[in-house]
Amino acid sequence: MRKAFWGMLVFLIAGLIWLVSCTTTAKTGEPASKTGGPARKIEAPSSGKAVGKVELAKEAPRVKEVPPEKALFEGEIKPLSPVECARCHYPIYRILKDQGGKHRQVCTNCHEVYHRYNPLKNNWKAIMPRCDKCHGLPHGEAARECLSCHQEPHSPRRIELASVSGKCVSCHQRPSETLQTHESAHQEVGCEGCHSERHGRVPKCFECHDEGHVPDQTVEECLMCHNPHMPRDIKVFEGLEVDNRVCGACHKIELDRLASTTTKHGKQTCIFCHNRHGFKPKCVGCHGKPHSEALHRKFPQCLKCHLDPHSLRRPRLTEAPAQGK
Ligand code: HEC
Numbered sequence: 288m289r290k291a292f293w294g295m296l297v298f299l300i301a302g303l304i305w306l307v308s309c310t311t312t313a314k315t316g317e318p319a320s321k322t323g324g325p326a327r328k329i330e331a332p333s334s335g336k337a338v339g340k341v342e343l344a345k346e347a348p349r350v351k352e353v354p355p356e357k358a359l360f361e362g363e364i365k366p367l368s369p370v371e372c373a374r375c376h377y378p379i380y381r382i383l384k385d386q387g388g389k390h391r392q393v394c395t396n397c398h399e400v401y402h403r404y405n406p407l408k409n410n411w412k413a414i415m416p417r418c419d420k421c422h423g424l425p426h427g428e429a430a431r432e433c434l435s436c437h438q439e440p441h442s443p444r445r446i447e448l449a450s451v452s453g454k455c456v457s458c459h460q461r462p463s464e465t466l467q468t469h470e471s472a473h474q475e476v477g478c479e480g481c482h483s484e485r486h487g488r489v490p491k492c493f494e495c496h497d498e499g500h501v502p503d504q505t506v507e508e509c510l511m512c513h514n515p516h517m518p519r520d521i522k523v524f525e526g527l528e529v530d531n532r533v534c535g536a537c538h539k540i541e542l543d544r545l546a547s548t549t550t551k552h553g554k555q556t557c558i559f560c561h562n563r564h565g566f567k568p569k570c571v572g573c574h575g576k577p578h579s580e581a582l583h584r585k586f587p588q589c590l591k592c593h594l595d596p597h598s599l600r601r602p603r604l605t606e607a608p609a610q611g612k
């Protein structure tokens with residue numbers, strides 16, 4: 288900052304002196320070159336001390352010395368780097384650095400013009416970068432006022448929940464429809480009941496539910512079976528690993544029977560046979576008809592003899608058929 292200020296001062300003084308010396312030259316009758324540049328053999332002072340020198344020149348123009356203009360004005364001018372802008376705009380630099388995400392770019396990528404604000408011209412909007420120039424309208428026509436939600440362009444993903452409150456459906460049709468069309472207690476909870484605090488936060492089930500069906504169940508497990516937007520529509524179990532005790536939390540009789548049977552069904556998991564919730568498989572789907580034609584014709588219900596799929600108690604040949612059908 289300081290350095291820049293002094294540099295600027297020196298530069299201004301130098302310019303002033305240059306102007307002064309121009310007039311001096313004119314007076315002395317030297318032809319002013321058309322281009323003004325190097326042809327004019329006036330010395331442009333390069334330091335504060337030079338002031339004295341110029342005054343000297345006034346008295347006796349000594350124009351022989353090598354003009355340093357070339358060095359001053361021929362250098363390649365590079366745009367200020369973000370770090371250089373940061374000398375004066377440190378807070379913005381800091382936000383970009385910490386939270387800028389993909390906006391951590393060269394400032395002048397966006398600020399093609401800057402330091403042009405003039406309250407008299409009321410030109411703030413005109414000189415500020417336009418989001419839609421680079422992004423178009425990513426959320427559609429309805430969301431034109433980018434800065435109403437993206438309040439800090441140098442931290443573009445930071446969105447206040449309040450600025451999107453009640454507008455979820457305009458960008459998230461699918462979850463909104465799912466919640467609305469599938470009856471469940473979560474309809475009462477509402478989007479912001481779960482996605483609270485800040486936009487995009489995903490809640491843990493245990494913020495509201497004391498526990499799962501068995502101890503130590505994780506949220507990842509909950510989501511294997513439950514879509515939070517339609518929690519009562521249990522997902523298919525195909526391909527999952529589910530401990531029988533989870534089912535047993537609600538189907539104790541079946542769990543106990545399966546756990547205590549010595550038959551080969553006891554080695555199977557619940558979901559091996561029940562690959563989606565509520566589905567009751569048919570014995571013949573896995574076994575076909577293992578007995579004689581005659582027997583199956585006479586007793587179409589396997590369970591007449593086998594009694595229960597989970598215990599597969601030894602068939603009571605005398606009783607079962609006698610019970611009829
Ligand atoms: C000079 C072009 C330019 C301008 C102007 C611009 N952006 Fe970006 N923005 C980008 C680029 C490039 C990316 C990175 C895109 C990518 O990699 O997918 C980006 C990324 C983003 C992202 C995602 C950030 C992340 O970290 O994932 C958001 C949000 C965003 N811009 C919003 C805005 C908003 C709002 C404005 C206006 C206030 C704006 N942009 C102005 C060029 C621009």
Ligand code: HEC
Nearest residue numbers: 369372373376379380383390392393394397415416417440
């Ligand atoms: C991705 C684009 C983008 C980048 C990169 C970017 N800006 Fe900005 N900046 C904007 C936009 C858009 C606004 C307009 C905000 C408004 O209209 O109020 C803005 C506003 C500003 C303002 C005036 C408003 C304020 O908060 O004081 C300053 C100063 C500024 N930027 C400096 C910088 C500096 C310095 C850098 C680099 C370190 C930088 N910007 C990088 C997009 C950008």
Ligand code: HEC
Nearest residue numbers: 291367371372374375376394395398400401402403404414
């Ligand atoms: C020597 C200090 C200094 C440097 C270096 C500097 N600025 Fe500024 N800038 C200011 C001051 C002072 C203002 C006006 C007060 C304010 O808004 O903070 C300003 C205002 C701005 C504004 C808002 C008003 C306008 O007219 O555009 C933007 C945008 C901006 N600067 C961008 C930049 C960028 C980009 C860089 C680097 C390429 C940069 N500035 C480098 C001092 C500086």
Ligand code: HEC
Nearest residue numbers: 418419422423424425430431432433436444446451486487
């Ligand atoms: C109603 C609020 C709202 C408005 C208005 C709005 N946005 Fe967004 N925008 C968001 C939210 C919320 C996100 C998601 C941020 C996140 O990732 O958490 C987002 C994300 C983005 C992204 C990143 C997209 C992605 O898929 O990663 C870009 C780019 C973006 N906005 C640009 C814009 C531009 C440009 C405008 C104006 C034309 C705009 N936004 C207007 C709320 C808004």
Ligand code: HEC
Nearest residue numbers: 426430451452453454455457458478479482486487488489
């Ligand atoms: C202007 C559009 C817009 C609005 C309005 C909006 N969002 Fe988003 N939201 C987005 C975008 C864009 C993303 C980023 C999507 C991505 O990263 O795939 C996002 C991300 C999310 C995520 C995180 C998704 C993930 O995979 O982590 C959640 C949760 C979310 N939004 C919920 C909400 C809720 C709840 C509301 C209403 C209070 C809302 N959003 C309003 C655009 C919006």
Ligand code: HEC
Nearest residue numbers: 455456459462463466473476477478481482489490510515
């Ligand atoms: C009972 C709490 C709860 C409610 C109510 C809820 N969500 Fe979610 N939402 C979640 C959880 C948990 C996830 C993470 C799911 C995952 O990771 O599989 C999620 C994921 C999301 C996602 C990102 C994944 C996706 O499906 O696209 C979005 C967007 C989202 N919710 C938006 C909404 C909106 C909009 C509403 C209101 C209509 C809403 N949510 C209501 C808990 C909820």
Ligand code: HEC
Nearest residue numbers: 471472473476480481490491492494495509513515518519
């Ligand atoms: C913000 C609070 C909240 C969060 C987070 C939440 N729930 Fe709920 N959930 C409720 C409330 C309230 C009910 C209704 C009362 C009850 O059953 O405890 C409910 C009910 C349910 C029901 C029964 C639905 C019905 O209609 O009877 C299921 C299943 C459920 N939640 C699963 C989940 C799962 C899985 C998660 C995590 C992905 C989760 N919940 C996250 C608040 C929440």
Ligand code: HEC
Nearest residue numbers: 492496498499500504505506508509511512521529533564
């Ligand atoms: C293996 C699948 C599975 C897993 C894993 C699972 N659930 Fe369930 N959940 C169910 C089934 C099936 C129901 C009963 C649905 C019905 O009543 O039709 C249910 C019902 C519920 C209910 C309704 C209230 C009740 O007890 O009847 C809540 C709440 C619930 N689950 C929360 C959770 C939470 C929280 C987790 C994770 C800790 C979780 N569930 C993990 C399958 C699962």
Ligand code: HEC
Nearest residue numbers: 500524529533534535536537538557558561564565566567
């Ligand atoms: C939170 C309690 C709960 C859990 C956990 C649960 N169920 Fe259920 N289950 C129920 C309820 C309640 C019903 C009856 C309501 C219905 O038909 O949806 C049911 C119905 C069934 C039925 C159909 C019963 C019939 O008479 O039609 C089968 C089969 C079943 N469950 C298997 C399972 C399996 C396998 C698991 C484990 C992956 C499991 N359940 C986990 C509560 C649960």
Ligand code: HEC
Nearest residue numbers: 549550551552559560568569570572573589590593596599
């Ligand atoms: C999802 C497939 C499936 C269904 C449905 C099924 N079973 Fe089985 N069953 C098996 C498997 C696997 C075995 C073990 C075969 C082996 O190890 O040789 C078995 C074995 C048996 C055995 C021999 C038990 C033993 O310990 O030797 C009987 C009896 C039996 N099943 C009867 C039934 C009856 C009755 C039903 C209908 C109520 C039924 N099964 C439904 C898969 C199934």
Ligand code: HEC
Nearest residue numbers: 531534535538541542545552555556557560567568569596
């Ligand atoms: C070998 C296959 C198999 C296994 C393993 C199995 N079941 Fe079943 N289950 C069946 C069959 C077949 C039926 C249908 C019986 C019928 O048609 O009445 C059934 C019916 C049920 C029913 C409905 C009971 C009724 O009265 O109608 C429930 C609940 C059930 N099973 C839960 C479970 C649970 C919980 C487990 C794990 C502890 C489990 N099952 C393991 C094959 C199996």
Ligand code: HEC
Nearest residue numbers: 570571574575576577578586588589591592593602604608
């Ligand atoms: C009239 C009674 C009866 C009926 C009905 C019946 N079974 Fe059996 N089943 C038996 C007897 C008895 C055994 C031999 C028991 C044993 O060895 O423990 C047996 C054995 C089996 C075995 C084991 C055979 C093996 O090779 O290891 C299977 C599998 C089986 N039955 C499936 C079925 C199926 C599927 C149905 C219905 C389509 C059915 N049963 C109907 C009485 C019956």
